[in-house]
Amino acid sequence: MTALFGYQKRDSYFHRLTARAKLLGLIFLTVAGMLSFDARFLVLLTVCAAFALYRSRIRWAEIAWIVWLTIFFAILNLVLIYVFAPQYGVKLFADKTVLLGTGHYALTSQQLFYELLVLLKYAFSLPLTLVFLLTTQPSQLAAGLNRLGVPYQIAYAFSLTLRYLPTIQTEFAMTKKVQEARGYTLGADSSWPNRLLATSRLLLSLVFATLEKVEVISQAMALRRFGKGKRRSWYHAQHMGQQDWLFLLGTIVLLLLSIFLCQQNGGRFWNPFS
Amino acid sequence: MKKRTLATRDVVAVGLGAAVFLILFKLIAIPTGLPNTQVNVAQSWLSLVSIIFSPVVGALVAIIGHSLNDALSYGSVWWSWVIADGLYAFVFGWLVKGARLNKGRLSWKKIIWFNLSQLVANLLAWVVLAPSLDIWIYAEPANKVYLQGALSTVVNVLSTAIIGTLLLKLYVNGRGQDRVLREEDE
DSSP, X not given: OOOOOOXXXXXXXXXXXXXXXXXXXXXXXXXXXXXXXXXXHHHHHHHHHHHHHHHTTOOHHHHHHHHHHHXXXXXXXXXXXXXXXXXXXXXXXXXXXXXXXXXXXXXXXXXXXXXXXXXXXXXXXXXXXXXXXXXXXXXXHHHHHHHTTOOHHHHHHHHHHHHHHHHHHHHXXXXXXXXXXXXOOOSTTSOHHHHHHHHHHHHHHHHHHHHHHHHHHHHHXXXXXXXXXXXXXXXXXXXXXXXHHHHHHHHHHHXXXXXXXXXHHTSSXXXXXX | OOSSSOOHHHHHHHHHHHHHXXXXXXXXXXXXXXXXXXXXXXXXXXXXXXXXXXXXXXXXXXXXXXXXXXXXXXXXXXXXXXXXXXXXXXXXHHHHGGGTTTSSOOOHHHHHHHHHHHHHHHIIIIIIIXXXXXXXXXXXXXXXXXXXXXXXXXXXHHHXXXXXXXXHHHHHHHOOGGGGGGGGGO
């Protein structure tokens, strides 16, 4: 299986920002981008996100696969939208300029513009998420989540997930091989009932192995008095510096701009056709 | 013991449960040809976690596991479906709470209740909530998202009915003596 990609230790502007600032910034920008259907704003946001990706010193080879995958899904989604609602843009923008063809599937500039908006939504969010994922150390993220008001039990559960992903992945691969050795194969060459039984058996061993781990880990944590206090300290806790506040200020300005544009346009859409 | 915060065991269950959920989501998924829509074994795992632990644990497993999976495999999180998945686990867990499915023998009555509950929870999550959020957040055309929702419902209901039921049966049968100490925590 392809390895899960994640944090890369390097030195860049985004690596130096605290996890808390990056998380909050990501939330602000995502909300700003989700809220707005103003093409001008989405282009601005995409440019900012692309610049962030460039500045974060992430190598193309590390993200190429995921970028192509996203492009594939984005195109698939655009095609589907066209298949199911070819005149959706006409309805949204209350105007119809036919470019090509006639009838229900006639290509209109309004539809093209709407599909461009959908594409821009993918275009801005992908670089942002990539920068966040590849420059944020998981333990710092858990600490940051807690500092943002998420209960520390949930922040700790989140860091447990990241910690146990590789372990469970290895265990999964091993269990699969053991089951295959016993004749329960998941591959395309076995019959459907056999595959279903194999899947259930594989799941079952994962269930029991996981339940056992839950017992052991929770007892170890109980012995260390986990959950007794109202707060906990974090080994990877960070303090917000000047850079962090400046970064946050920038993202807040973009969020406010998004809200301002919604008011200005009298709704979430900006209509260039009226 | 404590009412407002999660018990330590639940914290660990959420952490590990989400990790297993993510691995299953990534490794055993049979695509149906529509984006965001696949036959998912992870859904059966989610149902079992909701039964063994609690609806809240199930919902957290779904939210952490699903959003992390989206971020790690697609680079962006499709929030409407993450929230819907969380709702599924919570509603399902809440519906089966009284039935004590993981205690004692698994009768036909319990199996029927299990499947009725997953049907209701799936309908709520994928026919009602997910498409509505898609329209509200992403302004997607209604007929497209409702079709996606309906298709996921069919796929999820069927896969949970087959794999989920089989898993529950095997779990109840295979549970050994090691669960004697469990009663004290509850």
